[in-house]
Every structure is written in structure tokens, then in C-alpha cells.
Amino acid sequence: MDSYCPNCQKLLDAAIAVGGSGSPRSGDVTVCVYCGALLSFGVGLRLRVLTWDEVLALPLDVRQRLAVVQQVAAEFQAERARRS
Numbered sequence: 001m002d003s004y005c006p007n008c009q010k011l012l013d014a015a016i017a018v019g020g021s022g023s024p025r026s027g028d029v030t031v032c033v034y035c036g037a038l039l040s041f042g043v044g045l046r047l048r049v050l051t052w053d054e055v056l057a058l059p060l061d062v063r064q065r066l067a068v069v070q071q072v073a074a075e076f077q078a079e080r081a082r083r084s
């Protein structure tokens with residue numbers, strides 16, 4: 001996987017499966033570890049930012065897991081900023 005976050009333009013060269021497992025597939029959702037944007041994989045694993053309506057349409061357990069990943073990403077970035 002080698003895609004750029006459409007929100008912050010950082011290179012995302014890895015993904016963590018929030019729901020399911022294995023390699024990302026078209027339609028899967030993920031979180032940018034740099035900016036916390038909620039993203040969806042499209043054709044050719046190109047990423048796009050989810051719309052608010054798409055986020056609200058996700059199952060509650062998926063939204064809860066995405067929120068946890070966003071929190072972890074924010075803590076990672078805060079720690080990184082403290083060390084630089």
C-alpha cells in the first residue's frame with residue numbers, strides 16, 4: 001500500500017485493519033495516523049475523506065473503533081511533537 005492522505009497529503013505506506021483483517025480493500029475505512037482524518041479506500045486503494053453522512057452510516061462498533069484509533073493517533077502525534 002502506498003497512498004497519500006487526501007486531507008494532509010502525508011504518505012501513508014501502511015494500514016491497520018479497524019474491522020476485519022488482512023490487506024485493505026475497496027470500501028474499507030481507516031484513519032490517517034498523521035491528521036486523524038476518517039478515510040475510505042477506493043479503486044486502486046486510492047484514499048478519500050469520508051463524508052459526515054458516510055461516517056454516520058457506519059455501524060456503531062466500527063465508529064467506536066475508529067474513534068479509538070483517532071485517539072491513539074492523536075496521542076502518538078502529541079508524543080512525537082514533545083520529542084522533537
Ligand SMILES: [Zn+2]
Pocket residue numbers: 005006007008009010032033034035036037
Ligand atoms: Zn492525514
